Amino acid sequence: MPQTPEKLRELIRFAFARPLIKGVPSYFLSDYIDVFCTDHVEQKKELIQALIKDRQLSKVPRIEQPTLIIWGEQDRIFPQELGYRLEKHIGDNAKLVMIKNAGHAVNIEKPKEFAKNLKSFLIDSRLSPRSKSSSHRHKHFLIWPTS
Structure with missing residues (x-):
């Protein structure tokens, strides 16, 4: 600190x-x-x-609901590779969005793009991850790892 x-x-x-x-x-x-x-x-x-x-994805629970992961392309604290690994760990219910020209604080650096992706995910079922019944299931917006 x-x-x-x-x-x-x-x-x-x-x-x-x-x-x-x-x-x-x-x-x-x-x-x-x-x-x-x-x-x-x-x-x-x-x-x-x-x-x-201890950056082990095995400790992250499997999530059944459609899950949006927003990641800064230039995040030096938690590199892109971790975002891709997290998406793969969650599986077909995950949607990873890499925000260009953003670091670890995506929501502060690119608030409009962050909000646009979040809104689209929450409102438009066509943009949700690939799930047959995704429009009838709860959705997750995952902020992990946090600092």
């Missing part, structure tokens, strides 16, 4: 395809750190280390 404005800038440069906070003053970043990065620091570090060390 970043504890200084410079470390937070470094994390953002890594997580985003195109960093969004070039001119943000250090005092604002310090306030952000105070609010979001100071509680449960050790637990958060352990969680991040476990995610990096």
Whole structure:
């Protein structure tokens, strides 16, 4: 967890395809750190280390419902290959969408494209994964892995 404005800038440069906070003053970043990065620091570090060390899809349950997976094409935290492996793990009920020019924070970097894909998936049964009865089943929007 970043504890200084410079470390937070470094994390953002890594997580985003195109960093969004070039001119943000250090005092604002310090306030952000105070609010979001100071509680449960050790637990958060352990969680991040476990995610990096133990990326096993076998622990992800099989999902029977149509499932949308939205992934940033330039995600350096969880590379594309993990998205493709997750889609394969879920099977025919999964639909993977790779968003171009987006990193780990797809919903922040490309909000319109993110919302368009989500809306299409939830509303238009023709865009749902290949399932004979998909229009009569619940749908999942999967955000995994989260940070």
